[in-house]
Amino acid sequence: MLLNLQNQIxxxxxxxxxxxxxxxxxxxxxxxxxxxxxxxxxxxxxxxKATKLLKRPPMDVASSFRDAILAGLDEQGLSGTIEKxxxxxxxxxxxxxxxxxxxxxxxxxxxxxxxxxRSDFGQKKKINIExxxxxxxxxxxxxxxxxxxxxxxxxNIFNFIGFNAIKEYYLNDEGNQINILGKSVNLRALExxxxxxxxxxxxxxxxxxxxxxxxxLAGRKIKDAAELNALNPAxxxxxxxxxxxxxxxxxxxxxxxxxxxxxPQSVIxxxxxxxxxxxxxxxxxxxxxxxxxxxxNTTQYGDDKDRVVKKSDGTYTYFMPDIVYHQDKFKxxxxxxxxxxxxxxxxxxxxxxxxxxxxxxPKDAIRVLIVQLATxxxxxxxxxxxxxxxxxxxxxxxxxxxxxxxxxxxxMMRLVDAHLDFDLExxxxxxxxNPVYYIQYAHARTYSIExxxxxxxLYHAKSSNFKFLSEPEEMELIKKIGHFPKILLxxxxxxxxxxxxxxxxxxxxxFHRFYDRxxxxxxxxxxxxxxxLALVHGSRIVIANGLRLLGVxxxxxx
RNA sequence: GCGCCUGUAGCUCAGUUGGAUAGAGCAACAGCCUUCUAAGCUGUGGGCCGCACGUUCGAUUCGUGCCAGGCGCGCCA
Numbered sequence: 001m002l003l004n005l006q007n008q009i010x011x012x013x014x015x016x017x018x019x020x021x022x023x024x025x026x027x028x029x030x031x032x033x034x035x036x037x038x039x040x041x042x043x044x045x046x047x048x049k050a051t052k053l054l055k056r057p058p059m060d061v062a063s064s065f066r067d068a069i070l071a072g073l074d075e076q077g078l079s080g081t082i083e084k085x086x087x088x089x090x091x092x093x094x095x096x097x098x099x100x101x102x103x104x105x106x107x108x109x110x111x112x113x114x115x116x117x118r119s120d121f122g123q124k125k126k127i128n129i130e131x132x133x134x135x136x137x138x139x140x141x142x143x144x145x146x147x148x149x150x151x152x153x154x155x156n157i158f159n160f161i162g163f164n165a166i167k168e169y170y171l172n173d174e175g176n177q178i179n180i181l182g183k184s185v186n187l188r189a190l191e192x193x194x195x196x197x198x199x200x201x202x203x204x205x206x207x208x209x210x211x212x213x214x215x216x217l218a219g220r221k222i223k224d225a226a227e228l229n230a231l232n233p234a235x236x237x238x239x240x241x242x243x244x245x246x247x248x249x250x251x252x253x254x255x256x257x258x259x260x261x262x263x264p265q266s267v268i269x270x271x272x273x274x275x276x277x278x279x280x281x282x283x284x285x286x287x288x289x290x291x292x293x294x295x296x297n298t299t300q301y302g303d304d305k306d307r308v309v310k311k312s313d314g315t316y317t318y319f320m321p322d323i324v325y326h327q328d329k330f331k332x333x334x335x336x337x338x339x340x341x342x343x344x345x346x347x348x349x350x351x352x353x354x355x356x357x358x359x360x361x362p363k364d365a366i367r368v369l370i371v372q373l374a375t376x377x378x379x380x381x382x383x384x385x386x387x388x389x390x391x392x393x394x395x396x397x398x399x400x401x402x403x404x405x406x407x408x409x410x411x412m413m414r415l416v417d418a419h420l421d422f423d424l425e426x427x428x429x430x431x432x433x434n435p436v437y438y439i440q441y442a443h444a445r446t447y448s449i450e451x452x453x454x455x456x457x458l459y460h461a462k463s464s465n466f467k468f469l470s471e472p473e474e475m476e477l478i479k480k481i482g483h484f485p486k487i488l489l490x491x492x493x494x495x496x497x498x499x500x501x502x503x504x505x506x507x508x509x510x511f512h513r514f515y516d517r518x519x520x521x522x523x524x525x526x527x528x529x530x531x532x533l534a535l536v537h538g539s540r541i542v543i544a545n546g547l548r549l550l551g552v553x554x555x556x557x558x
Numbered sequence: 559g560c561g562c563c564u565g566u567a568g569c570u571c572a573g574u575u576g577g578a579u580a581g582a583g584c585a586a587c588a589g590c591c592u593u594c595u596a597a598g599c600u601g602u603g604g605g606c607c608g609c610a611c612g613u614u615c616g617a618u619u620c621g622u623g624c625c626a627g628g629c630g631c632g633c634c635a
Contacts, residue, residue, distance in 0.1 A: 033574070035581080045577065048615065058615065089578065090615070135635080176635060293633050304561065304631075311633040318635050346562065347630045370563090414571070417563080419628085421570060426584085431597060433584065441597050452594045490574070502572070505582080516590090516599040536594095558597065 001105045002041075002482040003489075006031050008078065009042055009095060016072030017046065017065055024053060031095075033483075040086065040094035041479065047091040058091030066093055102475050103466035105482035109538040110463040116541055117484045121492070122163030126333050129155045131340035131371075132252070133170040136244035137181045138206055140251050145395035146420065147340045147371045149411040149551065152257040153497045154338070156549045161488050166334070167257075170325060171264040173241045175318060180204065181244075182237035186228070188213035189236075193225045212243050251396055256404055256551045268328050269321035277324045278309070278316075286358045296323075301354035301363075323355045330361055338495065339368045340416075346370050369495055374411060374420040383424075402427040405552045409436040412550060415498045430558075435505055439543065440555050442508035446540035447556040449520050453533050456521060468528040473514040474535060480510045481542050488549075497550065504546045511539045 010031045017026060027049035034043040047062035054061055066085050073079050083098040109116045131151030134144050151167065158165040172178070184203040188210050191197050199205075216239050222228050252259070278294075281287050286297055292312035296319070299306050309320045329337050341348065349368045356366045376383040376393055383393060398407050406427040413435065414420045432438050469475070483503065490499040520532040544554045 030577095032577085034578075035573080036578070039578070043577085048577080051615065092578065172635085291633080295633095308633045313633080315633090317633070343563090343629065345630090349562090372563095418571080419564085423570090423584095429597095434597090435583075437597060438583095441595080445595060445598085449594050456594095486574090493575090498572090499574085502582085509582090512598055513600095515594085516596095519594070521594055558595080 001108050002479070003486050005081065005097070005101075006033075006042060006486075008076065009044075009082075012072045012076055012078065013044060013046060013065075013069055016068040017050075020050070020054065020065070020068070026050075027053070034092075034094065037476070039088065039092070040096040042095040042097075044093045044095075045091070047087075047093055051091065059087065059089075062087040062091040062093055069093065099470055099475060102478050102482075103469055106466065106469075106478050106535060106538050107464050109481055109541055110534060113541055114545065117488055117545055118160050118162075119485065119488075120162040121489060122158060122161055122165075124162065124164050125335050126164045126166070127158060128166050128168055128329050128332075128334040128337040129158070129340070130168045130170055130329075130338065132257075133172065134248065135172045135177045136241050136248060137177050137204055138208065138244065140248055140395040141392045142376060142395060142398055142422075143342055143371075143373055145255065145398060145407065146374050146411040147342070148252060148255055148257045148395070149408040150369075150371060150416050150497055151340050153408075153412060153500075153550045154491070154495070156551065157488055157491045157497065157500065160549060161492060166260045168261040168263060168329075169259045171245065171262055173245075173264050173266050174321075175265075178237055178241060181240050182233055184209050185212050185216060185240045186233065186236050189217055189222075189228055190225055192217060193222070193228060195225045208247075212240060215243065216240075251399075254404070255395065255399055256408065263325065263328075265321055265325065269324040273324050273328075274316060274320055277327055278320065281323075281358060284358070296351075296355070296358070298351045298354035298358075301350075301357045303350040303354045307351050319351065319355075322352070323359070326352070326356055326366070327359050330356075330359065330365070335365070337366050339366065340371050341368060343370055343372055367495055369416055371416050372414075372419045374422045377421055377423045378425065398422075398424075405440070406434070406436045408551050409501070412497050412501045416496050436552065437558075438512075439504050439508040439547065440552070441558055442511045443540060443543045443547065443554050444556060444558040445511070445515060446536050446543070449515075449536050450533065450540075453521055453529075456523075462530045462534050466531050466534070468525075468531050469535065471514075471518060473510075473517050474532075477510045477514045477535065477539060480507050481538055484542050484546070500546060500549065504543065504550075507539070507543060507546070511543070514539075 010029050013029050013031070014026065017029075020026075027046065029044065029046050031042050031044050034040060047065050048058050050065075051058040051061050066087050070079075070085060073082055073085075081097060081101040083096045083101075086094050086096070088094055112118070129151055131147045132140070132144050134140055140148070155165045155167045180203060184199075187197045187199055187203065191199075192210070192213055203209075216222075216236065217228075219239075278287070281296065282294075286300070287294055287309065288297065289295070293308045294310035295306045296309045297306050307319055308317050309323070310316050326337070339352070345368075349370075352368060353363060353366055357363055376398070402410075402424060410422050410427050411420065426434055427436075428434075430437050432441070469478070484507075487499050487503045491497055514535070518532065520529060520536055522529050547554050
């Protein structure tokens, strides 16, 4: 509703001011929400922009624009919605909406219920969000946890605003890392069988390798080293990948993240597909030979230098299967693909976007989001990590220490590409300093108020024709509710969930303020009480919708 | 050396794509419960928006050059 209104005002301005610009082009009309609410609900700078063209002082232009817009509002039947228009200092034209119009926002919210904020903005377009995609060589780390939280919430939001968003995990089940994994398990198994082994530094050092070795030996009832050595290494590799993928799937499930598609590299980028894509790119002139290797001319699409795709020994670099994989995505009909990657992949973006363009897609068909690392803090000290010795903090540890709600929320409290300090102590606190609890508490409060209302028999489901809501805190709260749909679109434009996280904190604050200043259930004023209950209910709808999109629970009692 | 990112209150960070007196949380200080959850609310103090030019009605935002920090630059994955 507010979003519509914003557009309507823009249209009215464009129409009413047409006559001031005969012959010349009118500057583009911006209608924005001022940061200071004293400046109204909407504001336009059109007079400032036009002052040069019309060669008149800005305030003067603004006044005459104001009169024209007022007449235009009348024609559009918006004069009841817009209470007044005022002209301010440098030359802003500010729009104030009436209480009645504000209450209509609440009516709309109550009607839409769980669907409030849902839209068909995405027009059912198929989009793909690939995230986590960790090599199955160990349990997921904190870095993956942040990707999981962000990726899942992004997909939820995109689906809510009308996209058909698919969550996808690229399963890297081949290559060097997997070979090393197989070798690591093999060596640990030999060790268990009494054969003392040198354990190379580049092998996986974690305790979980022993667990895997034990499970493997027990499962196959292997008694001695000779029996183990007789096996094809591929058998152990396959076992290890399956074992760890089960672990990873379980971790993600416990974190509340469910993927729609698991794409194994071994299937998508098998030799045949690689050859096909390679030949295809070659025939299009993207591949040339130099120093005995085959190079992809990614510089044609803005990369720093061309990249090797096939080494002089005849094997492919890891880049090649990735190209095949992305071609596969587009073959499956996605119009846009998102990739969430760790900061160490940041040099990888130009080459990936180059590849996508070489495959015939527009440049913006791929959007790579770099998810920055989170540093865990305990008692003000950063928690040390060392992947070298397999001693990194795992996703499961964080999840178990602070809970799923708090960890998911905390991982989203900063812009994805901004570094994040994660305060474990704060995340565990059940006090207002902890933003998750602050929001969830607001939600729980709505329940206890409604419960109380039910008990007194006062509550009935009023949802239209509001007449008694007029206090500033009530109006502010409803306006806040009205901004929800726009926030979701902002998440799309920014490809970030942060706007929603931030919004929910503001919404909760507006609710708490309202609660503190005004009594909802008041036997002396039954009509007002019923309307305030409706406002409480509307607040709950939006807080719940928002939390649900973020994958955070909505407790009824705390 | 080349490329990317960051620099805003004591700390952690926003700033709606160029707008109005630059905001929030934490920390500090001072208040508010016989009434729906005080797990809440209110107020105060705190700023050369890294520095310098430029673009214009107007710059934290855009451009250029410096300064400081982080990261990336293999026929590794």
